[in-house]
Amino acid sequence: MNRAIFTLIIGILFLSQQESKAQSWELGVFGGGIGYVGDLNPKNLFQLSxxxxxxxxxxxxxxYWSIKLSILHGKIEAADSNSNNSAQILRNLSFFSPLTEISMQGEFNFFNYIPSMSRKKYSPYLFAGGSLALFNPKTRYQGEIVxxxxxxxxxxFYRKYTIAIPYGAGIKYNIAGNWTLGAELGYRTAFTDHLDDVSGKYPKENVNGLSDRSEERVGVISPFREGYQRGDSKKRDTYFFSGFTLTYTFISSKCPPAF
Known part of the structure; x- marks a missing residue:
């Protein structure tokens, strides 16, 4: 997390040195939820973890245009036991993972928007960019976190970080003075299929009893053998953030009146 904060500060210093006619800076916070779509939750696109x-x-x-740097943090999780799919219930896998994202995005306002200066007090917006996500999947097994x-x-083997592509939409509203309240939903396509530790096929041996957990269910004899598909056919997991932003805009003296 300290490394992520350092990266954000370097990014801010870099932007501040650029010669630009930029009209303002914004500083703010995000609060909301994080969700995951992948091998253990393949269909529910809006389920927050x-x-x-x-x-x-x-x-x-x-x-109309802005560049945003952010650090977001949450915990994703899912369990086959919560599925309505009989094959998933039999598979009986589960995971949770802290996830920290460092992201740079471009943002486009549909309307001319400068807090306290624009005629319109609100604007829908779109955003897209690039992210670095840090994760570490774990599970609960025999009363322990593993x-x-x-x-x-x-x-x-897989690394505990990945590049991701963020994209999404939101709406912002000038609630008072230079303060803006926003609501947004943004998905991230990760360049990994291991956010949940589930991707490929069953190995030859049941590693520490955690490769195949189907027999933990009473009366079940595992049907899974070496080479059987353990995850789904998709090669990338997805995570998303949904919530609210509250920002304060520092308006430059260079900024002309907006209409």
Whole structure:
């Protein structure tokens, strides 16, 4: 987390040194929820896992375009036991993972928007960019919390960080003076299929009893063998943030009146 904050500060200093006609800076906070879509939750695109929070800084280039740097944090999780799919229930896997995201995004306002200066007090907006996500999938097993990454539950190694592509939409409203309240939903396509430690096929051996957990269910004899598909056919997991932002805009003297 300290490394993430350092990266954000460097990004802010870099932007502040650029010669630009940018009209303002924004500083703010994010509060809401985080969700996950992947092998253990393949269909529910709006299911939130846990609360999420973060900080952000934005350089407004003009009333329509801006560049945003942010750090967001939350915990994703899912369990086959919560599924309505009989095959998932039999598989009986589960995970949770802290997730910290460092992101740079471009943002486009549909309307001319400068807090306290624009005629319109609100604007819908779109955003997209690039992110670095840090994660560490774990599970609960026999009363203990077990980190899954080093166990190679599918016989393969993966890194605990990934590049992701954020994209989404929101709406912002000038609630008073230079204060803006926003609501947004943003998905992240991760360049990994291991946010949940589930991706490929069952290995030859049941690593620490965590590769195949179907027999933990009373009366079940595992039907899964080496080479059977353990995850779904998709090659990338997805996570998302949904919530509210509260920002304060520092308006430059260079900024002309907006209409």
């Amino acid at each position: 846990n609360p999420a929070y973060g900080i952000l800084v934005k350089r407004n280039i003009d009333p 980190a899954l990454n080093g166990l190679k539950t599918e016989g393969t």
